[in-house]
Amino acid sequence: MNDVAREAGVSLKTVSRAVNGVPTLDPALAERVFAAIRTLGYRRNELAATLRSTASTATIGLIIGDMRNSFYSSVAAGTYEIAREHGTHLITASAEEQVELEQELALALCQRRVDGLLIFPAVGDQSYLQPEMDLGTSVVFLDRPGTGVSADSVRLDNVAAAHTLASMVLEEGHRRVGLLLDTLEVLTIRERLDGVRAAFEEAGMTLDDRLISTTAHDPEAATKATVAMLDLDDPPTAFIGKNNRAIIGIVDALVTRGARARVVGFDDFEMSRFLPRPVTLASFDVVELGRRGATRLFDRIAGSAGEPTTERLPFTIVQRGSYR
Amino acid sequence: MNDVAREAGVSLKTVSRAVNGVPTLDPALAERVFAAIRTLGYRRNELAATLRSTASTATIGLIIGDMRNSFYSSVAAGTYEIAREHGTHLITASAEEQVELEQELALALCQRRVDGLLIFPAVGDQSYLQPEMDLGTSVVFLDRPGTGVSADSVRLDNVAAAHTLASMVLEEGHRRVGLLLDTLEVLTIRERLDGVRAAFEEAGMTLDDRLISTTAHDPEAATKATVAMLDLDDPPTAFIGKNNRAIIGIVDALVTRGARARVVGFDDFEMSRFLPRPVTLASFDVVELGRRGATRLFDRIAGSAGEPTTERLPFTIVQRGSYR
DNA sequence: CTGTTAGCGCTTTCAA
DNA sequence: TTGAAAGCGCTAACAG
Numbered sequence: 001m002n003d004v005a006r007e008a009g010v011s012l013k014t015v016s017r018a019v020n021g022v023p024t025l026d027p028a029l030a031e032r033v034f035a036a037i038r039t040l041g042y043r044r045n046e047l048a049a050t051l052r053s054t055a056s057t058a059t060i061g062l063i064i065g066d067m068r069n070s071f072y073s074s075v076a077a078g079t080y081e082i083a084r085e086h087g088t089h090l091i092t093a094s095a096e097e098q099v100e101l102e103q104e105l106a107l108a109l110c111q112r113r114v115d116g117l118l119i120f121p122a123v124g125d126q127s128y129l130q131p132e133m134d135l136g137t138s139v140v141f142l143d144r145p146g147t148g149v150s151a152d153s154v155r156l157d158n159v160a161a162a163h164t165l166a167s168m169v170l171e172e173g174h175r176r177v178g179l180l181l182d183t184l185e186v187l188t189i190r191e192r193l194d195g196v197r198a199a200f201e202e203a204g205m206t207l208d209d210r211l212i213s214t215t216a217h218d219p220e221a222a223t224k225a226t227v228a229m230l231d232l233d234d235p236p237t238a239f240i241g242k243n244n245r246a247i248i249g250i251v252d253a254l255v256t257r258g259a260r261a262r263v264v265g266f267d268d269f270e271m272s273r274f275l276p277r278p279v280t281l282a283s284f285d286v287v288e289l290g291r292r293g294a295t296r297l298f299d300r301i302a303g304s305a306g307e308p309t310t311e312r313l314p315f316t317i318v319q320r321g322s323y324r
Numbered sequence: 325m326n327d328v329a330r331e332a333g334v335s336l337k338t339v340s341r342a343v344n345g346v347p348t349l350d351p352a353l354a355e356r357v358f359a360a361i362r363t364l365g366y367r368r369n370e371l372a373a374t375l376r377s378t379a380s381t382a383t384i385g386l387i388i389g390d391m392r393n394s395f396y397s398s399v400a401a402g403t404y405e406i407a408r409e410h411g412t413h414l415i416t417a418s419a420e421e422q423v424e425l426e427q428e429l430a431l432a433l434c435q436r437r438v439d440g441l442l443i444f445p446a447v448g449d450q451s452y453l454q455p456e457m458d459l460g461t462s463v464v465f466l467d468r469p470g471t472g473v474s475a476d477s478v479r480l481d482n483v484a485a486a487h488t489l490a491s492m493v494l495e496e497g498h499r500r501v502g503l504l505l506d507t508l509e510v511l512t513i514r515e516r517l518d519g520v521r522a523a524f525e526e527a528g529m530t531l532d533d534r535l536i537s538t539t540a541h542d543p544e545a546a547t548k549a550t551v552a553m554l555d556l557d558d559p560p561t562a563f564i565g566k567n568n569r570a571i572i573g574i575v576d577a578l579v580t581r582g583a584r585a586r587v588v589g590f591d592d593f594e595m596s597r598f599l600p601r602p603v604t605l606a607s608f609d610v611v612e613l614g615r616r617g618a619t620r621l622f623d624r625i626a627g628s629a630g631e632p633t634t635e636r637l638p639f640t641i642v643q644r645g646s647y648r
Numbered sequence: 649c650t651g652t653t654a655g656c657g658c659t660t661t662c663a664a
Numbered sequence: 665t666t667g668a669a670a671g672c673g674c675t676a677a678c679a680g
Contacts, residue, residue, distance in 0.1 A: 001657065011667045016659065024665060046435045047371050047381065048657035052672040055659095059415075059436075067401035068611070070394060077391035080418055089436065091383075091413050092405055111370045112383075112413065131365055217343065219333055248595070271572070271595030287392070325673060335651045348649060368674065372673035376656040379675095653678075661670080 001044075002067025002168070007036035019044055031303045039307075050113070059089045060297060061109035063119045065097050070269065071243075071286055072120070075142065078290025079118060086298050088115070110137055116297045118290075121146040123185045132312035142293045144187045144276055148321070152300065154293045154311045158188055158266075160313040161282035162195025162240075165264045168280065168317075169238045174262055177237035178229045179207070180216040180246040192242060192266065222249025223256075230259055241265030244272070251277050267317055275321030282315045289313055331360035343368055358577045367525040374437070383413045384621060385433035388441045389421050394593065395567075395610055396444070399466065402614025403442060410622050412439070423448025434461055442614075442622045447509045462624035466617045468511045469634070476624065478635045482590075483513055485606035485639040486519025486564075489588045492604065492641075493562045498586055502553045502560035502646075503531070504540040504570040513538075516566060516590065535560055546573025547580075554583055565589030568596070575601050575645070592621045592642055599645030606639045613637055 005012045010029060017025045018033035036042075062079050064072040075152045076092055083090045091109060095102035099122040106117055106129065116138035119126075127148030129139055139146075141153040169177055179196060182189050193212070200207055210232065213225035222241065226249060229236050241247040244267040254261055255276055268283035292311055334353060339501045341349045342357035360366075374381045386403050388396040400416055407414045415433060419426035423446040430441060430453065440462035443450070445632055452470030453463055463470075465477040495503055503520060517536070524531055531629050534556065537549035546565065550573060553560050565571040568591040579600055592607035616635055 012657095013659085013667060014665095017496070017666085019657090026665065029666085041459075043456075043459065044435055045437060045657055047437050048375055048672095050672095051372055051375065051657075051674090052659040067404055068398060070397070073394070073397035073400075074392060076397075076416070077418075080391055080416070084417075089415050089433075090417070091415050092400070092404070093408075094401075108413075111368055111371060113371050132367075135365075135367065244656075248598075251598075269595070271593070271598060272571075274575075274595060274598045274600060276598060276600065337651060337675085338649095341650085344675090350649065369673055372656095373675075374656095375658090375673080376675040504651085650680080652677100654675105654677085656673105656675080658675080659670105662668090664665105664675080 001042070003040055004033065004036045004042050007040055008032045009128035053289065056115040056301065057113045058087060059091060059112070059114045060294070060301075061106070061112075061117045062090060062092045063095050063102055063105055063109075063117065064092065065095065065120055065122075067092070067094050071267070074286040075120075075290035075293070076291075077270035078287035079294045080290075081287075082243040082291050082294035083296065088298075095120075095122060097122045099126075102126075103128045107132070110135075115301045116140070118142055118293050118297055119146065120144070138297055140293050140297045140300070142289060150308050152296050152308045152310070154296060154313070156188070156284045156288060156289070157312045157314055158191035159195040159198070161266065161284075162192040162194075163199045164315075165240060165266075165280070165282050166196040166199035167202070169240070169262060169264055170199060170205070172238075172262065174203070174236075174238035176208070176211065176234060176236040176238070178211045178226065179213065179220045179242075180225055180239060180240045180250060180265075181212065181214050181242045182217055183214055189242060196240060216242060216246045216249060219245050219252065220251035222246040223253045224249075225251035226250045228256065230257055236261060238264070243267045244269040247272075247275070247279060247281070251275050253280070263321075268320065272318075272320035279320050281318050281320055283318050284313055284315050325366070327364055328357065328360045328366050331364055332356045350642055365367045366509045380439040380625065382411060382638045383415060383436070383438045383486040384618070384625075385430070385436075385438040385441045385572070386414060386416045387419050387421065387426055387429055387433075388416065389444055389446075391416070391418050395591070398610040399444075399614035399617075401615075402611040403618045403619060404614075405611075406615050406618035406622065407429045412622075419444075419446060421446045423450075426450075427452045432457070434459075440464070440465055442617050442621055443470065444468070462621055464617050464621045466613060473634050476620050476632045478613060478620060478637070480512070480513035480608045480613065481636045481638055483522070485590065485608075486516040487523045488519075488639075488641065489564060489590075489604070489606050490520040490523035491526070493564070493586060493588055494529070496562075496586065498560075498562040499529070500532070500535065500558060500560040500562070502550065502563045503537065503566075504546045504549055504574060504589075505536065505566045506537050506541055507538055513566060520564060533550060540566060540573060543569050543573035543576065546570040547577045548573075550574045550577035551581065554581055559628070560585060562586035562588070567591045568593045570603070571596075571599070571603060575599050575603070579604065587645075592644065596642075596644035602646035603644050605642050605644055607642050608639050 005015045018030045093105040110132045125148045126146035139151045147155045216222035239250045247265045264280040329339045342354045418427040434456045449472045450470035463475045469477045540546035563574045571589040588604040
């Protein structure tokens with residue numbers, strides 16, 4: 001910048017003003033500065049610019065579970081969209097649902113002075129964020145609330161979606177309903193179970209514990225659990241899958257066994273129309289989850305005050321599968 | 325940092341040394357510094373640290389086409405994996421295959437002083453990168469080479485994969501083969517066409533222009549083009565799809581028409597086993613593409629010299645679909 | 649092994 | 665409207 005000032009025959013500060021587009025600068029001077037910049041091939045150092053400045057670093061961090069999972073990459077797409085509108089860079093990191101790793105990554109991002117953090121909190125304690133938040137870093141939780149700190153969150157309306165799916169199945173006359181879930185440590189899963197349970201209670205029924213699997217982490221595990229339920233004396237006539245991968249596992253089991261059963265579940269996916277059995281899915285707009293989270297974060301970064309809020313995204317019911 | 329020094333009763337530099345883990349520091353002094361850090365809640369500013377230092381910013385940039393596309397998000401996953409091993413942050417940006425946007429994003433990342441850039445170059449000219457590379461920013465191109473600059477690239481062996489698929493179909497006795505491609509402006513597509521053409525020539529045959537579609541951008545367009553070919557007097561008995569989305573479109577057309585045809589193509593995907601027709605796919609390890617690109621980039625950042633290299637990832641042939 | 653001084657590239661005073 | 669000086673938070677260089 002000094003070289004540019006010398007070349008243009010102006011002071012350092014005038015170069016700074018030109019580069020920052022300060023309107024009170026004489027256009028003739030500005031043009032001389034830009035000419036010098038071109039001849040010298042000067043590149044402004046954005047990092048240095050934020051050092052003295054009270055302005056932000058124009059960078060936010062996103063901590064997700066797993067980049068290969070389309071759920072998370074869709075959220076990242078929505079987040080990026082909003083970040084781009086704000087001229088902000090997005091640093092994405094993957095914590096693999098481990099809270100220690102999440103903490104390490106979040107603190108590293110804070111050391112990098114990100115303006116804000118969007119986090120899918122892992123099972124565990126997020127109180128490590130409190131000092132960072134006190135120091136001015138904004139935080140928004142996605143999909144589930146953090147533990148031990150109070151911050152904004154944007155979530156899915158799991159209870160209502162689960163209630164709707166379960167009511168539908170019960171109204172169709174099914175009485176034996178198998179649930180393919182994951183560990184109940186995860187709030188999202190508990191919410192989905194709660195919604196189903198509420199629908200059962202409204203119908204004057206109770207859930208059979210033997211028809212609740214909490215091990216359907218992936219398609220293969222879901223298949224195994226489904227097969228086990230089909231082998232019961234009084235097997236389910238309907239199944240509810242906790243997400244797209246559970247649905248795949250259920251359908252796989254049914255096809256392999258040549259069994260017929262009603263299948264419903266959560267999350268739509270691109271290939272769902274090719275499922276060889278008809279399925280009904282409660283679908284959430286996951287890209288919108290990323291957009292809303294980022295929008296809330298930028299509100300806070302811009303200084304929006306007030307108590308932490310919780311936003312819940314609605315769902316839609318879609319019919320898929322039974323391709324022949 | 326000054327406050328910490330005062331609190332610990334040492335000099336600024338000693339705090340710096342403690343924070344950086346300089347081994348020649350008296351452990352007793354270091355402990356006093358850390359105690360002061362804890363009581364004051366001091367957070368090191370990584371951005372300021374890289375200002376004076378000749379060291380890197382420990383950040384790399386990745387410019388992809390579209391975050392929602394699993395092809396790109398898989399590459400991002402592989403890139404992140406390697407970046408993490410190097411203690412480096414990953415800033416991801418999406419240029420939507422537009423070269424002007426790509427240039428804007430790449431230059432913005434250079435202003436942020438990323439150590440290196442991984443780019444899926446859009447159709448157009450990448451010579452805008454030359455000044456940045458001269459200034460020391462490393463660049464590696466993914467999936468296709470950049471135009472107008474010479475840099476490392478990691479690519480897929482499209483020609484060989486296309487040749488193998490086409491030879492397979494011809495050996496099975498098919499003589500009318502429909503190609504569902506995208507615009508030939510994209511090198512990857514041209515390579516795939518070249519591989520098919522070579523296989524045809526080896527078999528003493530030529531491609532029928534009416535059986536080459538260059539409009540199969542998405543599943544719907546692929547379906548349309550497939551239907552048009554099926555309506556010809558002498559319709560294809562086999563189809564080659566340019567990627568997973570083209571395959572979906574082809575299968576959709578066949579199922580809707582109740583038509584039988586051999587289907588082969590590029591790229592495996594999670595749901596391919598549920599396709600209602602048997603398909604043979606040439607599958608590339610896309611996560612590995614991200615890993616290799618990042619590995620090459622870190623080699624260059626570490627100072628590895630030499631002429632730009634081109635690496636090509638191999639493919640594997642997999643059988644999918646025909647689920648009942 | 650520790651401290652002092654200068655300076656990274658830029659912005660913020662505040663005076664002219 | 666422009667410029668000089670000071671300083672952001674840290675590290676490099678060189679003494680001691």
